[in-house]
Amino acid sequence: MAKMVSLTIDGRPVSVSEGTLIVNAAKTIGIDVPVFCYHPKMEPVGMCRQCLVEVGRPAIDRATGQPVIENGQPKINFGPKLETACTTPVSEGMVVLSQSDKARASQKEILEFLLTSHPLDCPVCDKGGECPLQNLTMEHASPQSRFLFDEKHHAEKRVPLGDKIWLDRERCIQCARCIRFQEQVAGEPVLAFYQRGRSTDIITSSEPPFDSIFSGNTTDICPVGALTTADFRFGARPWEMKAAASICSLCPVGCNVTFNTRREAKSRARTGTTTAGGKVVIKRAMPRQNEQVNEIWICDRGRFEWHYVEREDRLEKPLVKKNGKLEKVSWKVAIEEIGNKVKGNKEEVVVLASGRLSNEDLFNLKQLADGLGGEALLYDSLPGGELTTKYGVSAGTNIGDMGAGTTILVAASDLYHEAPIWHLRVKQAAERGATLIIVNSEATRLDKYAKHLVRCEKGEAAKKVRELGAAVKDAKNLVIFFGADGSSALAEACAELVKSRAGKPNNGLVGVWPRANDQGALELGFKPAQDLQAVFEKASVVYIVGADPIGDGAIKTQNVKRKPFIIVQELFLTETAKLADVLLPAQAFTERDGSYTSGERRVQRFYPAVPALGETKADYAITALIAAELGIEVEGRSAGLVMDKLAAAVPAFADITYGKLAETTEQWPIIGRADLYYGGTSYQNSQGLGVPLGRENKKAEEGSL
Amino acid sequence: MLAEKYPNEVKKILAKYPPERKQSAVMPLLHLAQLEAGFVDRHAVVEIAGICGITETDVAEIIGFYTLYHDAPEGKLRLQVCTDISCALRGADEFLAKVCERLGIQPGGTTPDGLVTVEAVMCLAACDKAPMFQVQGPDGIAYHENMTVDKTMEFIETARKEVK
Ligand code: SF4
Ligand code: SF4
Ligand code: FES
Ligand code: FES
Numbered sequence: 001m002a003k004m005v006s007l008t009i010d011g012r013p014v015s016v017s018e019g020t021l022i023v024n025a026a027k028t029i030g031i032d033v034p035v036f037c038y039h040p041k042m043e044p045v046g047m048c049r050q051c052l053v054e055v056g057r058p059a060i061d062r063a064t065g066q067p068v069i070e071n072g073q074p075k076i077n078f079g080p081k082l083e084t085a086c087t088t089p090v091s092e093g094m095v096v097l098s099q100s101d102k103a104r105a106s107q108k109e110i111l112e113f114l115l116t117s118h119p120l121d122c123p124v125c126d127k128g129g130e131c132p133l134q135n136l137t138m139e140h141a142s143p144q145s146r147f148l149f150d151e152k153h154h155a156e157k158r159v160p161l162g163d164k165i166w167l168d169r170e171r172c173i174q175c176a177r178c179i180r181f182q183e184q185v186a187g188e189p190v191l192a193f194y195q196r197g198r199s200t201d202i203i204t205s206s207e208p209p210f211d212s213i214f215s216g217n218t219t220d221i222c223p224v225g226a227l228t229t230a231d232f233r234f235g236a237r238p239w240e241m242k243a244a245a246s247i248c249s250l251c252p253v254g255c256n257v258t259f260n261t262r263r264e265a266k267s268r269a270r271t272g273t274t275t276a277g278g279k280v281v282i283k284r285a286m287p288r289q290n291e292q293v294n295e296i297w298i299c300d301r302g303r304f305e306w307h308y309v310e311r312e313d314r315l316e317k318p319l320v321k322k323n324g325k326l327e328k329v330s331w332k333v334a335i336e337e338i339g340n341k342v343k344g345n346k347e348e349v350v351v352l353a354s355g356r357l358s359n360e361d362l363f364n365l366k367q368l369a370d371g372l373g374g375e376a377l378l379y380d381s382l383p384g385g386e387l388t389t390k391y392g393v394s395a396g397t398n399i400g401d402m403g404a405g406t407t408i409l410v411a412a413s414d415l416y417h418e419a420p421i422w423h424l425r426v427k428q429a430a431e432r433g434a435t436l437i438i439v440n441s442e443a444t445r446l447d448k449y450a451k452h453l454v455r456c457e458k459g460e461a462a463k464k465v466r467e468l469g470a471a472v473k474d475a476k477n478l479v480i481f482f483g484a485d486g487s488s489a490l491a492e493a494c495a496e497l498v499k500s501r502a503g504k505p506n507n508g509l510v511g512v513w514p515r516a517n518d519q520g521a522l523e524l525g526f527k528p529a530q531d532l533q534a535v536f537e538k539a540s541v542v543y544i545v546g547a548d549p550i551g552d553g554a555i556k557t558q559n560v561k562r563k564p565f566i567i568v569q570e571l572f573l574t575e576t577a578k579l580a581d582v583l584l585p586a587q588a589f590t591e592r593d594g595s596y597t598s599g600e601r602r603v604q605r606f607y608p609a610v611p612a613l614g615e616t617k618a619d620y621a622i623t624a625l626i627a628a629e630l631g632i633e634v635e636g637r638s639a640g641l642v643m644d645k646l647a648a649a650v651p652a653f654a655d656i657t658y659g660k661l662a663e664t665t666e667q668w669p670i671i672g673r674a675d676l677y678y679g680g681t682s683y684q685n686s687q688g689l690g691v692p693l694g695r696e697n698k699k700a701e702e703g704s705l
Numbered sequence: 706m707l708a709e710k711y712p713n714e715v716k717k718i719l720a721k722y723p724p725e726r727k728q729s730a731v732m733p734l735l736h737l738a739q740l741e742a743g744f745v746d747r748h749a750v751v752e753i754a755g756i757c758g759i760t761e762t763d764v765a766e767i768i769g770f771y772t773l774y775h776d777a778p779e780g781k782l783r784l785q786v787c788t789d790i791s792c793a794l795r796g797a798d799e800f801l802a803k804v805c806e807r808l809g810i811q812p813g814g815t816t817p818d819g820l821v822t823v824e825a826v827m828c829l830a831a832c833d834k835a836p837m838f839q840v841q842g843p844d845g846i847a848y849h850e851n852m853t854v855d856k857t858m859e860f861i862e863t864a865r866k867e868v869k
Contacts, residue, residue: 192766194765194768194769195769203765203766204762
């Protein structure tokens with residue numbers, strides 16, 4: 001425990017650990033010192049001067065080394081100048097005045113100074129409504145400008161910094177948050193200042209420009225509307241949008257996100273890929289704080305690649321094949337068709353599902369397969385991945401806590417591309433002193449942070465990992481991220497190294513899965529599919545959900561000798577769907593609720609953001625319909641009820657309920673809509689931090705300051 | 706390419722810095738790169754970033770920060786007139802305006818023949834000898850102090866003939 005220091009801020013006493021900056025100490029007791037350049041996730045630089053406060057320190061008697069007492073009170077010496085709250089650490093007995101006349105005057109002056117070169121074009125600015133400059137101006141600045149409008153500083157307003165981010169040069173207040181984010185947090189210093197003084201510009205000179213998968217985060221922490229995303233630019237005003245908590249579905253990190261939605265005007269024909277008129281559509285994805293998963297960041301895939309759910313070619317109605325052609329039918333007809341076909345073929349039913357589905361969907365599919373005596377297979381996962389259900393990381397694990405004493409091994413995985421936020425957090429752990437070892441056949445962007453870099457041929461990672469054995473044996477904590485390297489040998493070699501550590505926080509395996517919920521599927525007892533071609537030929541009924549083995553080339557139809565009866569449940573008319581005898585339209589994860597299990601074995605809930613499309617139904621509900629037709633009892637009324645059944649059936653999920661998944665605790669840094677200026681536009685988490693599987697130690701879960 | 710054209714100079718420059726501080730060589734390398742064309746082109750930025758082990762953005766930032774580095778081709782003769790406060794008090798603004806007028810350009814502009822650029826810069830530490838400007842050439846930087854518009858035009862005409 002760090003030494004505690006007591007001080008008063010605006011007359012209120014506060015005790016914080018030694019080294020805490022005044023601005024953060026104030027934040028803990030709800031006092032907001034205005035800041036622009038300071039950001040709690042980055043090193044302070046003190047360059048905007050917005051946070052000036054009066055600071056007094058107890059006078060010390062030189063002879064005795066004791067504080068001087070005057071009138072029974074310690075004498076406080078105030079310096080002649082104000083100090084920046086964002087760079088000054090607290091000290092014992094300090095007296096901070098953030099609201100004194102002097103402090104307020106300077107805060108007002110700095111704002112006036114910033115506004116001399118800011119266009120204040122809030123009415124057409126994307127940030128307007130969630131803008132720190134706007135908010136702090138309303139709160140601290142003079143309502144009247146002393147500068148002539150015609151003499152405003154003008155600069156280019158449409159500068160693409162790459163294909164994802166646009167810069168409005170005249171709005172930039174040169175706080176360098178974006179530059180520092182790229183340098184310190186992302187580790188990709190591709191932004192910089194150009195020129196000096198009033199001509200200062202943000203530039204990128206990388207090839208391609210602004211070459212970073214984390215670039216979107218700069219638009220969250222930019223305290224003005226200087227940086228905007230090409231995707232959302234001029235898309236909506238912040239106050240017009242609703243917020244729905246969700247989980248990114250694109251990789252196993254499971255970043256917490258918020259979808260902002262808006263009902264489009266009837267007259268508005270299209271937005272992006274959707275015919276929007278009159279519909280509620282998603283306008284943007286924003287990070288939602290979860291310090292144990294994604295902190296306040298998301299990668300650009302998560303931010304921009306959800307558009308597929310709104311594509312125009314979504315399936316909206318069940319279809320049944322008649323005379324070789326898929327024809328629209330009612331749900332009743334489709335389900336009856338399945339019933340007729342399956343009833344005679346029960347023993348040879350195969351369910352093939354992918355990690356795109358939620359825990360609830362997968363659980364129901366497993367129930368159905370079990371009820372029919374069939375098989376439940378997981379489509380296209382890592383060989384040997386089931387080992388993570390035994391030796392996966394357990395409760396209390398947080399990459400954010402890892403540092404000296406922890407060894408992190410990344411084997412046959414390119415985290416930067418496969419699970420970007422893990423890349424970012426592992427990089428930071430390495431910077432805090434964790435020993436990073438990388439075994440890979442190819443160079444990755446994480447290499448430069450590795451203590452040991454082991455190059456190997458493809459398929460040889462397992463051997464190299466085994467050779468490492470002794471080197472990592474003594475590590476206090478050992479976490480292994482592993483990817484695909486041909487066979488299950490790699491997973492086995494990795495498991496061997498962590499076996500003895502199973503159940504200890506910050507120890508164990510993490511599978512870098514191709515999809516968001518492969519972990520969940522394995523926890524629920526799905527078997528990774530081995531030889532799909534053989535499965536296809538053997539089965540009499542194949543029920544394929546959320547997977548396109550034919551489009552992916554995993555099954556070559558021209559080689560299939562005997563075609564089974566095929567049920568496909570999908571969002572789109574995929575190559576596999578075209579072969580279906582019955583094709584059932586599923587809801588996208590943005591239209592329903594459910595939960596995913598992340599690669600770190602954290603179960604997290606997502607909520608509906610937009611109304612469901614056409615006649616689509618949630619996957620778990622469709623499966624329940626089919627089950628009912630076949631006389632098998634499967635819960636399908638709501639995702640929460642399915643979770644209750646799941647928790648009762650699967651020990652690892654034992655005490656999980658939708659209520660528990662929705663619980664939150666206070667997190668640091670404190671961010672939120674009221675104080676956008678401090679942490680940026682990342683959403684506060686009020687809908688659930690999730691629950692790690694097999695948690696033994698609930699205490700470890702509680703957020704600490 | 707620097708490494709091909711000036712292998713010895715590059716070696717000499719790098720020798721001045723300990724290997725773990727080689728990014729410090731960026732300044733002399735930029736001067737070297739600027740010798741011929743009067744500006745640092747994209748190839749040189751990439752090459753210097755490689756030599757110094759920093760990013761291209763870092764190099765671009767340095768070029769942007771210093772008035773003496775240029776990343777776009779302008780006039781071969783570049784007059785940088787100080788218009789900072791002390792010089793301004795001795796008529797630098799007017800001086801700049803007149804010189805530009807005589808050349809038929811705006812401050813920051815280049816003459817149609819592409820030979821002369823005139824731009825305003827911050828204090829050059831010759832405050833007592835205003836109006837003044839500096840010109841960068843292969844042999845270093847020359848200061849022209851206590852100037853008049855006529856004297857400046859004379860200088861330009863002579864220099865023009867040389868650079869042509
Ligand atoms: S673009 Fe935004 S974040 Fe970057 S320096 Fe300018 S104001 Fe700050
Ligand atoms: S890291 Fe993965 S989960 Fe997080 S936003 Fe990116 S793709 Fe989504
Ligand atoms: S100087 Fe403190 S916030 Fe910028
Ligand atoms: S002000 Fe012009 S040289 Fe100093």
